[in-house]
Amino acid sequence: MILAAAMSVEAVSGAEDTIARLRRNDPDALASVIARYQHRLYRYLLRLVREPAAADDLFQQTWLRVMERIGRYDALRNFESWLFSVAHNLAVDAWRHKHGESLDEADDGGEAPAARLRTEEPDALERLLDFERGAALAACIHELPAIHREVLTLRFEEDMKLEEIAEVAGIPLSTVKSRLRRALDGLRAAMQSRRPGRKA
Amino acid sequence: MNEHESMRELLALAACGALDAQEQRRLEEHVRECAECRREMEILAAYSDGLRRMPQPAVPANLVERTRARLAQQQAQAADRRWDAMMLGALALFAWTVGLTGWFVARIFTGGALVIMGANLLRFGTWSVVSTILVWLTAAVAALALGRRRRELRSVL
Numbered sequence: 051m052i053l054a055a056a057m058s059v060e061a062v063s064g065a066e067d068t069i070a071r072l073r074r075n076d077p078d079a080l081a082s083v084i085a086r087y088q089h090r091l092y093r094y095l096l097r098l099v100r101e102p103a104a105a106d107d108l109f110q111q112t113w114l115r116v117m118e119r120i121g122r123y124d125a126l127r128n129f130e131s132w133l134f135s136v137a138h139n140l141a142v143d144a145w146r147h148k149h150g151e152s153l154d155e156a157d158d159g160g161e162a163p164a165a166r167l168r169t170e171e172p173d174a175l176e177r178l179l180d181f182e183r184g185a186a187l188a189a190c191i192h193e194l195p196a197i198h199r200e201v202l203t204l205r206f207e208e209d210m211k212l213e214e215i216a217e218v219a220g221i222p223l224s225t226v227k228s229r230l231r232r233a234l235d236g237l238r239a240a241m242q243s244r245r246p247g248r249k250a
Numbered sequence: 251m252n253e254h255e256s257m258r259e260l261l262a263l264a265a266c267g268a269l270d271a272q273e274q275r276r277l278e279e280h281v282r283e284c285a286e287c288r289r290e291m292e293i294l295a296a297y298s299d300g301l302r303r304m305p306q307p308a309v310p311a312n313l314v315e316r317t318r319a320r321l322a323q324q325q326a327q328a329a330d331r332r333w334d335a336m337m338l339g340a341l342a343l344f345a346w347t348v349g350l351t352g353w354f355v356a357r358i359f360t361g362g363a364l365v366i367m368g369a370n371l372l373r374f375g376t377w378s379v380v381s382t383i384l385v386w387l388t389a390a391v392a393a394l395a396l397g398r399r400r401r402e403l404r405s406v407l
Contacts, residue, residue, distance in 0.1 A: 075325060080321065081314075081318060084317060088314055089306070092310075093306060093307055096307050106310050106313060109313060110317045110320050113320075114320065114324055117321055117325070184300055184305055185304075186300075187297070187300045188305055205266055205268075205301075206266075206302050207301070207302070207304070227263055227268055230262065230263065230266045230268065231259075231262040231263060234262045234265060234297060237301075238297065
């Protein structure tokens with residue numbers, strides 16, 4: 051317990067030191083932070099925007115914005131959540147610029163995906179286990195609305211708490227929960243439609 | 251909404267690990283008795299597990315290096331803008347100092363009158379206009395030359 055507390059204090063003080071070095075434009079600190087978050091940030095952006103070229107550009111823009119705003123970053127906030135919220139906002143702007151609508155308008159209306167599910171789902175578990183599950187899920191996630199892809203990747207891949215997801219996406223906790231529920235429903239519907247021999 | 255329906259609502263959130271302790275306990279008690287919800291819970295747990303094991307995309311080659319290069323470029327541009335603003339401030343100060351000092355010195359040496367082509371250059375208004383034009387022209391040319399030199403040096407490095 052004491053060791054955990056001591057490690058936690060050490061981690062906080064290390065993070066504060068890194069932030070202070072970023073504020074001084076220390077290139078080594080910057081390189082280390084970019085390297086630390088590169089896989090997670092790129093994965094998040096790719097899940098969100100789906101296009102590698104767009105994710106690549108947004109990744110770079112995110113770091114440009116981070117360095118522009120690091121002076122205003124509140125060190126009491128979780129850096130990770132702040133970083134992902136910067137990326138989220140840039141992705142939303144890019145989406146709006148490209149599609150002429152906000153990311154949020156792309157869903158949360160109409161028929162619930164669950165309603166498209168058949169009431170019976172025979173052998174669903176076995177099918178899921180037998181099918182190359184991870185790859186199939188990744189393909190099905192592509193079919194979901196961006197806001198559902200986002201909550202799924204933040205929860206299951208980034209392992210963020212619901213409160214952190216709310217902070218990143220700038221939405222209330224209740225909305226995070228409803229999006230997660232609808233996202234899972236949508237994923238199941240997409241998986242069902244991919245069943246061999248069944249038309250989507 | 252009966253107990254079974256309200257528990258079904260919680261199943262997806264349970265798969266996301268988003269229930270509080272009380273909700274989790276209620277759900278666990280329910281699924282012990284309800285085969286349908288238990289089955290549903292297993293399916294959702296499989297999805298949850300699958301989502302954590304999805305293939306991971308590879309970060310594009312040189313993305314970190316390209317990002318660092320873009321950041322360095324942005325920081326250099328910001329430094330240039332700061333330098334230009336500082337230079338402009340210094341030039342303004344220099345121009346007004348030279349102009350005023352020159353005016354005082356010229357008045358001392360000429361007794362307050364320096365007539366050229368019928369105009370007294372040492373009248374404050376006239377002196378201000380002439381000295382401002384001359385000093386600013388010189389300073390602007392110097393600033394441009396220095397700025398260009400600085401950019402050339404950076405591109406070489």
